[in-house]
Amino acid sequence: xxxxxxxxxxxxxxxxxxxxxxxxxxxxxxxxxxxxxxxxxxxxxxxxxxxxxxxxxxxxxxxxxxxxxxxxxxxxxxxxxxxxxxxxxxxxxxxxxxxxxxxxxxxxxxxxxxxxxxxxxxxxxxxxxxxxxxxxxxxxxxxxxxxxxxxxxxxxxxxxxxxxxxxxxxxxxxxxxxxxxxxxxxx
Amino acid sequence: xxxxxxxxxxxxxxxxxxxxxxxxxxxxxxxxxxxxxxxxxxxxxxxxxxxxxxxxxxxxxxxxxxxxxxxxxxxxxxxxxxxxxxxxxxxxxxxxxxxxxxxxxxxxxxxxxxxxxxxxxxxxxxxxxxxxxxxxxxxxxxxxxxxxxxxxxxxxxxxxxxxxxxxxxxxxxxxxxxxxxxxxxxxxxxxxxxxxxxxxxxxxxxxxxxxxxxxxxxxxxxxxxxxxxxxxxxxxxxxxxxxxxxxxxxxxxxxxxxxxxxxxxxxxxxxxxxxxxxxxxxxxxxxxxxxxxxxxxxxxxxxxxxxxxxxxxxxxx
Numbered sequence: 001x002x003x004x005x006x007x008x009x010x011x012x013x014x015x016x017x018x019x020x021x022x023x024x025x026x027x028x029x030x031x032x033x034x035x036x037x038x039x040x041x042x043x044x045x046x047x048x049x050x051x052x053x054x055x056x057x058x059x060x061x062x063x064x065x066x067x068x069x070x071x072x073x074x075x076x077x078x079x080x081x082x083x084x085x086x087x088x089x090x091x092x093x094x095x096x097x098x099x100x101x102x103x104x105x106x107x108x109x110x111x112x113x114x115x116x117x118x119x120x121x122x123x124x125x126x127x128x129x130x131x132x133x134x135x136x137x138x139x140x141x142x143x144x145x146x147x148x149x150x151x152x153x154x155x156x157x158x159x160x161x162x163x164x165x166x167x168x169x170x171x172x173x174x175x176x177x178x179x180x181x182x183x184x185x186x187x
Numbered sequence: 188x189x190x191x192x193x194x195x196x197x198x199x200x201x202x203x204x205x206x207x208x209x210x211x212x213x214x215x216x217x218x219x220x221x222x223x224x225x226x227x228x229x230x231x232x233x234x235x236x237x238x239x240x241x242x243x244x245x246x247x248x249x250x251x252x253x254x255x256x257x258x259x260x261x262x263x264x265x266x267x268x269x270x271x272x273x274x275x276x277x278x279x280x281x282x283x284x285x286x287x288x289x290x291x292x293x294x295x296x297x298x299x300x301x302x303x304x305x306x307x308x309x310x311x312x313x314x315x316x317x318x319x320x321x322x323x324x325x326x327x328x329x330x331x332x333x334x335x336x337x338x339x340x341x342x343x344x345x346x347x348x349x350x351x352x353x354x355x356x357x358x359x360x361x362x363x364x365x366x367x368x369x370x371x372x373x374x375x376x377x378x379x380x381x382x383x384x385x386x387x388x389x390x391x392x393x394x395x396x397x398x399x400x401x402x403x404x405x406x407x408x409x410x411x412x413x414x415x416x417x418x419x420x421x422x423x424x425x426x427x428x429x430x431x432x433x434x435x436x437x438x439x440x441x442x443x444x445x446x447x448x449x450x451x452x453x454x455x456x457x458x459x460x461x462x463x464x465x466x467x468x469x470x471x472x473x474x475x476x477x478x479x480x481x482x483x484x485x486x487x488x489x490x491x492x493x494x495x496x497x498x499x500x501x502x503x504x
């Protein structure tokens with residue numbers, strides 16, 4: 001068990017990743033993605049709104065530095081593909097979906113912050129195939145917290161953690177939250 | 188993509204109906220426009236369909252002639268995967284003398300989620316909102332309001348100019364009979380544009396003189412404006428002699444290239460359609476690079492998708 005996990009921020013909060021370990025996790029995911037690259041066409045990276053988008057940008061940055069090639073980077077808002085739109089109370093505000101390149105025949109890395117039930121990824125897969133027919137879609141997540149409700153798994157995981165369904169996992173990223181850290185909030 | 192920046196404050200949508208622009212707040216208008224920006228992206232995809240409104244039913248009830256608006260609503264409904272059916276007055280039981288309320292009550296018995304209504308009487312949409320259980324979208328009621336038209340105009344302006352606040356806009360033509368003008372006056376003044384209405388005295392109502400400038404000389408009204416919004420001369424609604432001849436009307440109030448030169452060099456021209464070429468607008472202006480008339484049509488679908496999503500996207504009550 002890491003030192004930071006024994007330094008809870010409040011009685012109920014446990015820090016799962018510090019800023020430094022979060023950045024290291026992203027960098028090792030990028031190394032793993034690069035190791036799996038086959039052929040000449042570089043991967044395309046698509047982040048799921050909201051926190052998947054800056055994570056995708058950071059992964060793309062790592063890969064660009066390593067390969068000295070431009071990486072296609074997109075964003076996906078899965079709201080319109082959600083399976084619970086008829087039960088959520090208020091209409092979620094839409095964020096940008098931008099995939100300004102062809103995904104046909106490419107390897108696409110989908111990126112999200114937390115993998116939980118798998119329902120977001122199901123929606124993202126449905127949406128992504130409306131843009132074309134990738135050769136392969138892989139999934140990269142910073143945190144895998146278990147409790148899948150669909151047969152979905154990640155190909156690249158920053159850190160797997162044990163949680164209860166009642167817990168909350170807060171991923172904070174500098175681009176959105178002003179700081180890099182992951183916190184597990186026990187209920 | 189040249190679509191205005193997303194600026195909406197994160198307020199949830201709470202209205203059941205879209206009856207007009209007049210009751211909407213600046214935040215609500217901005218939320219619709221920001222949602223429409225994201226909807227516009229779907230129209231550029233190889234597969235122009237999302238499953239959002241699967242299993243929802245929309246009835247388009249058009250009691251007055253329409254091509255663009257009805258086609259636009261139908262397109263928006265299909266892209267969002269809603270099931271829809273369109274009913275026109277001609278060929279329906281309305282032609283047999285059924286009242287609006289009876290027609291709608293019978294349609295409602297088939298449990299649609301939304302009724303989109305176009306009617307020649309001002310207040311028809313508000314009347315249905317009071318008497319029916321469905322959500323109502325006003326697609327034009329007499330000379331009262333045409334909210335989705337003003338919203339698509341606003342989206343088009345935001346795209347072209349990056350903002351609405353501070354724009355100088357001339358709304359020109361048959362203001363008296365125009366629901367498009369009324370909805371646009373409400374929207375543009377709420378969003379901080381500077382509006383001038385220009386029409387012959389017989390077609391220029393005084394009712395908005397506290398929020399807009401009135402001027403019946405087109406050559407003065409157009410000087411230095413950012414936007415010229417032309418209105419169709421609605422001769423089918425004219426019950427007496429409002430103008431002498433369409434030829435004289437064109438000479439005085441037609442938008443020609445010569446007149447357009449008096450506006451700002453980057454002026455844009457809007458027209459809600461259908462155009463009377465050679466009456467309120469010269470053909471070369473309608474087809475010029477200043478004209479955003481076809482962008483308006485594309486944006487119309489995006490705005491209607493946004494409205495249907497906001498009215499229906501969330502929970503059923």
